[in-house]
Amino acid sequence: MIGCLLGAAILLPILTGLFLLLFQDRIHNRKVKCIGIFLVMAVTSALAVKLMFAGNYEFVLWNLTDTLEIRVRMDDITRLFAGMTVAAWTLCGVFSFEYMRHEEHEDRYFGFYLIVMGVLIALDHAGNLITLYLFFEMMTLTSLPLVLHNLSHEAVMAGLKYLFYSVAGAFMALFGIFYLYAHGVGRMFREGGYLLVMDSYTGSHGMTLLVLMLTIVGFGTKAGMFPMHGWLPTAHPVAPAPASAVLSGIITKSGVLAIIRVIFYVAGADVIRGTWVQYAWMTLTLITVFMGSMMAYKEKGLKKRLAYSTVSQVSYILFGLSVLNTDGMVGALSHFVFHSVVKNCLFLAAGVIIYKTGKKTVEELKGIGKEMPVTMWCFTLVSITLVGIPPTSGFVSKWYLATGSLKDGMGIYTWLGPVVLLLSAMLTAGYLLPISIQSFFPGEERRETGYQKREPNLLMLLPMLLFTAAAVLFGMFPGSFLSFLQTIAAGLL
Numbered sequence: 275m276i277g278c279l280l281g282a283a284i285l286l287p288i289l290t291g292l293f294l295l296l297f298q299d300r301i302h303n304r305k306v307k308c309i310g311i312f313l314v315m316a317v318t319s320a321l322a323v324k325l326m327f328a329g330n331y332e333f334v335l336w337n338l339t340d341t342l343e344i345r346v347r348m349d350d351i352t353r354l355f356a357g358m359t360v361a362a363w364t365l366c367g368v369f370s371f372e373y374m375r376h377e378e379h380e381d382r383y384f385g386f387y388l389i390v391m392g393v394l395i396a397l398d399h400a401g402n403l404i405t406l407y408l409f410f411e412m413m414t415l416t417s418l419p420l421v422l423h424n425l426s427h428e429a430v431m432a433g434l435k436y437l438f439y440s441v442a443g444a445f446m447a448l449f450g451i452f453y454l455y456a457h458g459v460g461r462m463f464r465e466g467g468y469l470l471v472m473d474s475y476t477g478s479h480g481m482t483l484l485v486l487m488l489t490i491v492g493f494g495t496k497a498g499m500f501p502m503h504g505w506l507p508t509a510h511p512v513a514p515a516p517a518s519a520v521l522s523g524i525i526t527k528s529g530v531l532a533i534i535r536v537i538f539y540v541a542g543a544d545v546i547r548g549t550w551v552q553y554a555w556m557t558l559t560l561i562t563v564f565m566g567s568m569m570a571y572k573e574k575g576l577k578k579r580l581a582y583s584t585v586s587q588v589s590y591i592l593f594g595l596s597v598l599n600t601d602g603m604v605g606a607l608s609h610f611v612f613h614s615v616v617k618n619c620l621f622l623a624a625g626v627i628i629y630k631t632g633k634k635t636v637e638e639l640k641g642i643g644k645e646m647p648v649t650m651w652c653f654t655l656v657s658i659t660l661v662g663i664p665p666t667s668g669f670v671s672k673w674y675l676a677t678g679s680l681k682d683g684m685g686i687y688t689w690l691g692p693v694v695l696l697l698s699a700m701l702t703a704g705y706l707l708p709i710s711i712q713s714f715f716p717g718e719e720r721r722e723t724g725y726q727k728r729e730p731n732l733l734m735l736l737p738m739l740l741f742t743a744a745a746v747l748f749g750m751f752p753g754s755f756l757s758f759l760q761t762i763a764a765g766l767l
């Protein structure tokens with residue numbers, strides 16, 4: 275029964291997407307097509323939620339060889355990532371129904387959009403490293419057309435950069451998978467990992483550390499971690515706004531999921547604790563946090579500024595994981611959810627502005643709050659969340675990230691982590707809040723020109739309102755959610 279539900283949750287959006295790609299000219303009624311796509315996303319989400327409440331399970335779907343098997347798994351990490359995936363994908367899909375009216379080839383867009391949804395659900399349910407790698411690569415290939423969508427020279431170059439970086443990162447990770455399989459681990463996931471409890475493990479500890487570092491950098495490519503971050507600020511701005519939203523809010527987090535599985539479910543946190551790998555990992559994340567914030571602060575294009583922000587903010591998550599303690603992991607996992615909610619909303623708000631006004635740079639947004647106040651209030655509230663101002667959810671995750679860094683004596687990193695996080699928060703305020711201030715208080719030069727109301731319709735407003743409400747309410751009532759995350763952290767550490 276569970277296998278049938280999971281198969282339906284994966285195959286329903288994929289097959290529907292293939293149908294849209296193969297028979298684009300068969301459905302002429304756009305309203306019927308949009309209703310059908312929404313029903314597919316809604317049913318897929320319902321199936322995913324049903325699986326979350328089915329209890330923990332694990333089984334083999336099929337055997338590729340005697341030693342390679344496609345295995346699926348349900349645990350709390352699966353629930354967290356799959357739940358966020360289907361929620362964000364459905365809401366951004368609803369937004370797309372209106373947004374894609376001014377884009378060409380919307381059947382192709384929705385076809386690949388649905389296919390990626392099914393692939394991500396499969397990735398979230400992966401039960402071993404081979405399954406994880408298979409769907410990780412499929413996710414790259416199927417999401418590439420979302421970047422290439424308008425087929426301009428800029429989009430093609432951005433798509434190629436996305437592909438080259440992603441493939442290079444995945445091959446680094448694949449080398450790690452080869453090594454781990456050769457030493458008898460990776461065929462199943464286990465809370466706490468395997469290497470320290472395996473009597474039969476005979477590998478070189480030095481080589482194992484090198485392999486794990488390569489794997490972290492490889493999967494970290496998708497998360498935009500330095501030095502493999504270059505694809506992200508190039509690819510996100512050229513994609514349609516709802517595609518940019520899910521690329522930033524969900525797809526970048528697939529790299530986070532893969533690192534969690536390798537470090538905490540295959541190797542074990544104690545394998546790298548106190549080693550050069552942990553310190554190198556923390557160093558790369560802190561460089562990325564500060565660099566991404568600084569680049570966002572200097573960037574004038576709205577969507578590219580948000581893309582650089584994603585480079586910074588996703589490495590908050592990786593930093594929390596790298597400190598290898600309970601508070602750090604709770605901060606990381608909570609920031610995964612909160613950043614996904616916020617960045618989806620920010621990119622959707624940017625999409626509304628582009629759709630209604632055609633404005634794409636920060637300088638053009640003076641007075642825009644007079645024309646679309648609801649949109650800009652959503653933008654403002656989630657910006658405050660990303661800065662980390664209480665009582666929004668961003669404050670909660672950054673509190674745990676800072677306390678996780680301060681908790682353990684790690685030399686310079688004990689104080690460097692919180693300092694970099696605070697500097698990044700100040701830069702975040704510097705590149706987001708002035709947009710809101712100038713949108714509502716444009717100054718004398720705009721006072722005489724008048725304003726035209728440009729608020730979007732409900733299909734575009736409702737997803738933004740729901741994301742905004744989640745960003746604030748998670749911060750005001752975090753208790754049960756944090757207890758859930760503390761349970762996860764306790765099991766892994």
